[in-house]
Amino acid sequence: xxxxxxxxxxxxxxxxxxxxxxxxxxxxxxxxxxxxxxxxxxxxxxxxxxxxxxxxxxxxxxxxxxxxxxxxxxxxxxxxxxxxxxxxxxxxxxxxxxxxxxxxxxxxxxxxxxxxxxxx
Numbered sequence: 001x002x003x004x005x006x007x008x009x010x011x012x013x014x015x016x017x018x019x020x021x022x023x024x025x026x027x028x029x030x031x032x033x034x035x036x037x038x039x040x041x042x043x044x045x046x047x048x049x050x051x052x053x054x055x056x057x058x059x060x061x062x063x064x065x066x067x068x069x070x071x072x073x074x075x076x077x078x079x080x081x082x083x084x085x086x087x088x089x090x091x092x093x094x095x096x097x098x099x100x101x102x103x104x105x106x107x108x109x110x111x112x113x114x115x116x117x118x119x120x
Contacts, residue, residue: 028052029059040092048095054102061109068116077112084108 031038033046045051062081066074084105091097 029056039089041089041098044093044095044098051095051098051102054099054106058102058106058109061106061113065109065113068113080108 028042028045029052031042033042038046045055062077066077069077084101088098088101088105091101
């Protein structure tokens with residue numbers, strides 16, 4: 001009897017936490033994962049948590065940087081982002097390519113931040 005109660009308790013706990021353990025995410029930082037017309041790169045980013053995390057980091061870094069650069073340089077930064085997005089899209093569902101694309105873009109954004117003139 002004790003074993004049955006223990007088994008039922010463990011089963012109930014597992015059923016309760018399973019939705020919390022789902023590897024899928026509802027949205028990445030830069031697009032909505034619930035859309036039905038996602039491109040191959042977007043589908044892979046939504047399906048792979050580490051790629052989603054890179055997307056969150058990239059868009060957060062980009063947004064912060066856009067707010068810090070002088071207005072004349074914002075267009076240059078945005079143009080770089082559009083060009084990078086084309087590179088990312090060319091990866092399709094290739095995880096290694098997507099990861100490399102994000103890492104390269106984050107390196108570029110970090111370098112842009114380092115070259116900003118900052119007040120003392």
